[in-house]
Amino acid sequence: MTTSDDAVAVLGVQAPPATRRASRWRLALPVGLLAVPMLAFLTYFFFYPALGLLLSSIQTQDSRGIIGRPFTLAHYARLVNVELYARVLWTTLRISIVTSLLATVLAYPVALVMVKSRPMVTRIITLIVIAPLIVSVVVRGYGWQLVLQNGPKGMLNWILMTLHVVDAPISVLYTEAAVVIGSLHVFFPMMVLPLASALSKIDPNLEDAARMLGAPWWKVFLRVTLPLSMPGFVAGFTLVFSLTAGSFVIPAILGGASAVMLGNLIEQQIFVVYDWPFGAAIAVVLVGLVLAVNGVSMWLLEGRRLRRTE
Amino acid sequence: MDERFSGFGAFILYTITAGMMLFILAPLLLVMAVSVSDSYFVTFPPQGFTLKWYAKVLQDRDFLEAMRLSILLALGTTAGSLLFGVPAAFALVRGRFFGLAAIKGFLLSPLIFPALVTGLALLQVLTRLGSQDARLNLLIGHVVVTSPYVIRTVVTSLQLVDENLEDAARTLGANRLTTFWRVTLPQIASGVAAGGLFAFMVSFDNYPVTMWLANSEYSPVPLVLMRQLVNVFDPSVPAMSTIIILMAMVGVLLLEKLVGLRRALAA
Numbered sequence: 311m312t313t314s315d316d317a318v319a320v321l322g323v324q325a326p327p328a329t330r331r332a333s334r335w336r337l338a339l340p341v342g343l344l345a346v347p348m349l350a351f352l353t354y355f356f357f358y359p360a361l362g363l364l365l366s367s368i369q370t371q372d373s374r375g376i377i378g379r380p381f382t383l384a385h386y387a388r389l390v391n392v393e394l395y396a397r398v399l400w401t402t403l404r405i406s407i408v409t410s411l412l413a414t415v416l417a418y419p420v421a422l423v424m425v426k427s428r429p430m431v432t433r434i435i436t437l438i439v440i441a442p443l444i445v446s447v448v449v450r451g452y453g454w455q456l457v458l459q460n461g462p463k464g465m466l467n468w469i470l471m472t473l474h475v476v477d478a479p480i481s482v483l484y485t486e487a488a489v490v491i492g493s494l495h496v497f498f499p500m501m502v503l504p505l506a507s508a509l510s511k512i513d514p515n516l517e518d519a520a521r522m523l524g525a526p527w528w529k530v531f532l533r534v535t536l537p538l539s540m541p542g543f544v545a546g547f548t549l550v551f552s553l554t555a556g557s558f559v560i561p562a563i564l565g566g567a568s569a570v571m572l573g574n575l576i577e578q579q580i581f582v583v584y585d586w587p588f589g590a591a592i593a594v595v596l597v598g599l600v601l602a603v604n605g606v607s608m609w610l611l612e613g614r615r616l617r618r619t620e
Numbered sequence: 621m622d623e624r625f626s627g628f629g630a631f632i633l634y635t636i637t638a639g640m641m642l643f644i645l646a647p648l649l650l651v652m653a654v655s656v657s658d659s660y661f662v663t664f665p666p667q668g669f670t671l672k673w674y675a676k677v678l679q680d681r682d683f684l685e686a687m688r689l690s691i692l693l694a695l696g697t698t699a700g701s702l703l704f705g706v707p708a709a710f711a712l713v714r715g716r717f718f719g720l721a722a723i724k725g726f727l728l729s730p731l732i733f734p735a736l737v738t739g740l741a742l743l744q745v746l747t748r749l750g751s752q753d754a755r756l757n758l759l760i761g762h763v764v765v766t767s768p769y770v771i772r773t774v775v776t777s778l779q780l781v782d783e784n785l786e787d788a789a790r791t792l793g794a795n796r797l798t799t800f801w802r803v804t805l806p807q808i809a810s811g812v813a814a815g816g817l818f819a820f821m822v823s824f825d826n827y828p829v830t831m832w833l834a835n836s837e838y839s840p841v842p843l844v845l846m847r848q849l850v851n852v853f854d855p856s857v858p859a860m861s862t863i864i865i866l867m868a869m870v871g872v873l874l875l876e877k878l879v880g881l882r883r884a885l886a887a
Contacts, residue, residue, distance in 0.1 A: 348705065348771075351764075419637050446841070453861070495643065573734075577736075
């Protein structure tokens with residue numbers, strides 16, 4: 311996902327080249343065996359359950375709740391064909407894409423300032439960007455609920471009305487916009503960090519050269535900085551998109567009934583309707599979406615022949 | 621700031637950055653302000669000052685019970701993910717065997733898999749197995765999600781270990797175990813600690829896996845908080861939230877002390 315050598319570069323530490331001597335071959339077998347416990351654990355509690363979910367998504371549930379034959383693709387068809395469910399799919403895509411794009415546009419300036427400022431400024435910005443990452447998502451969703459509260463007593467409305475931007479309170483809470491704002495808050499660091507490490511790797515001489523040759527600042531950014539920071543952008547966009555698409559808490563708190571996302575629909579099908587196969591089919595679609603985006607991003611990063619050791 | 625940003629470009633950069641800092645802090649600061657305000661309903665600007673909501677939270681049996689469960693669960697998760705993750709990280713960095721890259725991808729795959737689906741899949745399997753104890757189920761689910769984080773931080777610190785020191789120790793007559801204990805481990809201690817702390821925090825805040833595996837008897841803090849938000853109007857929620865924010869800040873400062881923030885997250 312993110313890369314450690316980026317982090318190492320940001321810190322200004324150089325990882326030693328991973329040279330291996332022939333003598334290490336003697337240790338090959340026992341050292342390799344150290345991975346076995348975790349492999350076994352993940353196979354049993356992650357890989358096998360995931361396959362089980364895939365299987366139940368093409369099976370049928372009878373009236374007693376037993377899942378089995380006949381095999382069918384009906385649950386997938388239902389997700390696409392029933393307008394109510396198809397809308398959830400589109401809402402999820404729309405919110406994820408808009409959030410990722412907004413995060414990109416807003417993260418570039420922050421990452422640039424983070425990378426090119428004095429150490430003190432860098433430290434403060436890093437702390438402010440990262441600290442909320444550790445605060446529970448439920449708490450952050452609640453914070454936005456308070457900020458966006460509909461009616462004149464909400465913070466945003468109070469500010470807008472005090473500044474006479476609007477005359478009457480606006481309703482943002484329980485809309486798609488509120489979910490985008492909340493998701494942006496929760497996943498913004500995931501965009502800033504890869505971007506900052508990509509930007510820190512760019513040779514400043516390249517930008518200086520462009521400037522000396524008379525390029526204005528925006529042209530330097532568009533022609534030199536932006537293309538060279540692509541790996542960071544691709545990594546960050548993928549992360550933000552995947553996490554937003556798979557979120558549950560933020561749409562539940564800030565979206566209400568008007569911005570139901572795939573995660574909320576899965577929860578509802580399993581816990582309220584008890585329709586396991588349909589819930590599983592939606593989950594498989596969500597995984598497919600996330601894996602597809604990750605696949606494309608890996609292909610892009612490989613295609614640029616970037617050296618991305620973990 | 622050096623002269624690389626100048627004029628209008630610099631102005632735009634700083635304005636957006638300052639705006640984003642406000643955007644990030646505003647909801648958290650508002651929660652904190654509301655937690656000490658003296659009105660039963662949330663109003664802006666917050667009114668008065670009181671600590672009565674904190675008194676209420678500290679007597680709230682459900683919340684304290686959830687806290688205890690969350691802390692125990694996070695401790696268990698930390699132990700479990702270190703137990704699996706640290707040896708696996710050694711295998712990935714030092715081992716040379718067929719399919720190393722594939723195995724590495726497999727071990728880190730829970731990171732890109734939507735956690736919500738991981739939890740659901742696990743619920744299905746555990747239900748079939750007849751595993752009734754929610755505490756055990758939560759522990760298993762949390763270790764699945766947190767162990768890749770441990771692998772990443774430990775792999776990073778292992779790559780920075782100077783193998784010549786180990787060779788020197790072996791040459792001077794230390795056996796393999798002594799070398800590990802006295803030479804290797806001290807070099808990766810901060811990485812292991814960061815991984816463990818990370819596992820603790822991820823477990824403590826985890827919602828998407830927890831929501832499937834918890835039950836009415838055993839509900840960790842995020843679930844209890846969510847229920848208070850959605851079902852009933854409870855004026856002590858801001859105080860509960862502030863307690864969680866402050867705990868997170870302590871965690872952040874610890875991480876910063878151990879390995880530096882960016883490295884801990886991007887590792």
